[in-house]
Amino acid sequence: MQSDSQPAHWLASFHDALVARDKARLQDLFLDECYWRDFLAFTWNIVTLEGRAPIWEMLLARLDEVKPEQWQIESVDAPGDVVGAWFSFETAVGRGKGHLRLKDGRCWTFFTTLRELKGHEEKRGPTRIAGAQHGVVRGRRVWLDGRNDDKAELGISRQPYCLIVGGGQGGLALAARLKQLDVPTLIVDALPRPGDGWRRRYRSLCLHDPVWYDHMPYLPFPDNWPVYTPKDKMGDWLEAYASIMELDIWNATRCTHAAFDDATKRWTVEVERDGQTITLQPMQLVLATGMAGVPNRPLLKGQDRFRGIQHHSSEHKDGAPYAGKRCVIVGANNSAHDIAADLWENGAASVTMIQRSPTLVVKSSALERHGRPLYSEAAVAAGIDADRADLIAASIPYRILPQFANPTVARIRRDDADFYERLGATGFMLTFGEDESGIGLMYPRRGAGYYIDVGASDLIIDGRIAVKSGVEIDHLAENAVVMADGTTLPADLIVYATGYGPMNDWAAQLISPAVAEKVGPCWGLGSGTAKDSGPWEGELRNMWKPTRQEALWFQGGNLQQARHFSLYTALQIKARMEGVPTPVYRTG
């Protein structure tokens, strides 16, 4: 059979088997090793079903209600051993897109996503709103009246359906999607202006991901945008974005407590605004406070005696005040490196990094060459926009992602062998992931543990940044960090680049430890590798999908995730607002 007609034949047989509820025929269409990744369309959840039995079990539970139909191949991928294709389909309540990969005519990976709800389609392109209300209308209300009403009323005399805590990219992207779906939404954020989350970071920060990866929903960066956005420019962009998307945000507003009432199905959320306590009563609560929880501040003996300055990396702004100072940085990931380089650039007398565990280091240039072909100028030229790239990336289940990642890691290690050898020779401990799967897996597994090298590694290789590895800190003296092996590192400044607690710290703080415990950990795949303990989950835990706490959602991650997954969070919230049934199918 021609490989480009294979997917259509397979899809037709698949449809027939579904209609007939024919288990044998259906299972015959899948390989022994097979995966079905579903974003909402079948499960109102984000799950990967691994193997024929779990797939059949899900179908048995969900087919009667989902009523999938109109399966249609949209395009067939470039030919290869594996035959891939994109398809569209409909369910009882929505329209979806998906991807399949066939090996020898049988399905290896199957991917289904819900893209829109029937009757609640977004108004875009040909269906965009008029804006002007033509004709004559006594007592006409204009656009500005509506915006002013929202500003005056939402959260005061009118309750938002959805409250988002946190106005970084995650909160803004979700709010933009919800706005587009006519879901009354309010964002509260502790900082004074949209974008301040980026602005207040350390001075030298630029995005570590390139522009093609970082587009927000609806409004892509213009093509004169720099590859790596400086943090203040990113702040300005998000502020402009919030204005353009007409988002309702209460800045300088701190969320202090939230509780869900099982009887009324409403949240009661207290926020402090302009010195006043205001109680909000949304139906849905989204924690978009970042994938990082509260800063990890290690407790060390002698911290009270230390006479210099010590602060967490999140409080570190600028290396300039530390010219001529002896600086110690605890930690060896992205922020630690950026801060170390900034201190060196600003003329610190000495800069020492204390590395507690191996770091995955990859040169930014290597990532640009090999790491993200889907997000590149070449992809743009090939007609792959951010949305298509996101779907392609998501079409590969996490379980098999390492085998896609391994060759890239091997290639980078080969290309940059000399670099890695010289870096390792300094005593710096390197890792490429336990299964050599690189940063692409390190990030979902633990959201940390890496440095995308933009220059600091050379400073380490040259000895201009010293590294102390594999030794614990024993205590702080008045002017030094004293290591367990007796080494004394003289210090005027200690920066704790020791990362952040887990995301559901926020749930514990804002709601209650009991709810945080019920929800369980956020992020991580359960891969059983360092700092990502099992059991295997196969998807990021609790992210963008229903949690064990009704009406509580977590939004977080990088810009690509903010863009892509905000669609699914928004569709889930919209469906609940509209009373579309959303029975959640859970695995395990």
Place this chain on the structure above:
Amino acid sequence: MQSDSQPAHWLASFHDALVARDKARLQDLFLDECYWRDFLAFTWNIVTLEGRAPIWEMLLARLDEVKPEQWQIESVDAPGDVVGAWFSFETAVGRGKGHLRLKDGRCWTFFTTLRELKGHEEKRGPTRIAGAQHGVVRGRRVWLDGRNDDKAELGISRQPYCLIVGGGQGGLALAARLKQLDVPTLIVDALPRPGDGWRRRYRSLCLHDPVWYDHMPYLPFPDNWPVYTPKDKMGDWLEAYASIMELDIWNATRCTHAAFDDATKRWTVEVERDGQTITLQPMQLVLATGMAGVPNRPLLKGQDRFRGIQHHSSEHKDGAPYAGKRCVIVGANNSAHDIAADLWENGAASVTMIQRSPTLVVKSSALERHGRPLYSEAAVAAGIDADRADLIAASIPYRILPQFANPTVARIRRDDADFYERLGATGFMLTFGEDESGIGLMYPRRGAGYYIDVGASDLIIDGRIAVKSGVEIDHLAENAVVMADGTTLPADLIVYATGYGPMNDWAAQLISPAVAEKVGPCWGLGSGTAKDSGPWEGELRNMWKPTRQEALWFQGGNLQQARHFSLYTALQIKARMEGVPTPVYRTG
């Protein structure tokens, strides 16, 4: 000959004839009736050469320096009696695009545009800047430092190369282009915030042009943008645009005087900012104060005696205060209609429009259906983006534009015959342009004289807005407008929707009447139709091109013009900054 190989053959012969300076052969390639429209590429001017002799004359004058080469067909238009094609070419100093139309193998229209200067290409897409400065740099300066420097220094300790007076769409679009070309540019604008030019207009205003027509350079509206942008939303968009494009603007700054020094080739420009007079010394001065000059306030007998409120349409904000009041509007164009409808909607006791000359009325829906196929969702679907649409539109010289416009006007008159009949029956005087060429020509000829109907015409038809036509105002009484025929129109409010003076009023006010006179009128084609007296010019006078005053430029018009022509103004200014020779070829 196959029609799709014809353009390539023609272009090859054309090139040969140019190289050989072969007048006979060259003239043989063009029809008797032929046009060459050039945007900078050959003439460093915006001109249309009409006929073989003027074309040959221009070539004789310019070929040695322009050195055109690399003529290459890029695409051939859909087949028809006229064979059209797009091509690219190079000159000694730049790269261009163009379009040709052949009839029976000979050229009817030829269009050449300079798109970029060699060695000064814009950094976009694959050539965009890095943003982050990778590697380590002692004393590193980050993006924010640069922006803060510009804010602190430009116009104070460092002179802008280009000063733009006016921060509406024209000024912002040009500044964005100049920024992209590394031309130090400062905008001064009298209003407090970018976008205020739109915000302070009357309450009910929405753009009369649809979204596809209105994109700014670099950053198109997202596809959820409304068709007709409400004025305050437009204000917010322009404010966000100015931030995103990193434009340097002094708001709340009034330009009071400008003078050019022929010896130093610099302008001396005085501005009032924060109560201080600051003197700026740019090399180039752009008046982007809008295509409207100062408001036309008619002088009427009895104006001092009138006891009600009288103001110009530019000062009219909102109809609400005039509920129950008797309102007279002098004028019958866009603003007059919008204000009349707003007053009626707000419950005015009576609304009367005084029409002094015929008005071109076209329903917004008719324009959407027939008027601008290049700027529509269908065009987007066909891959015609705003830039391509602009080039297509510009490829038709003004002289023959009426013959392209006539069928559309006829179609609209047929479709809306009943509407026009009923409107005419009220005594409202209608025109479709003296040569039935509709709004598409009315706009470049006089920039006024029309109403794009979004509802007010129905109020006139129903008699809810009264019209007094064809009679002059004799004088104002204490509480009425008294017409020459003796009619008395009782009035508590008189709005003078009487338009604006010519654009070079600004030159007279800011520079001197002598310079304004030297420059001559702006806008208008010299069509010899009402309010556009000859001689025939064939292009908009003084717009976006060199004027008779060295280093003085006019930027103005609607959003489409701001987008498209800002490119040419920017290239002309950049070329002058870089010392690229720019001899201006003038016709007539």
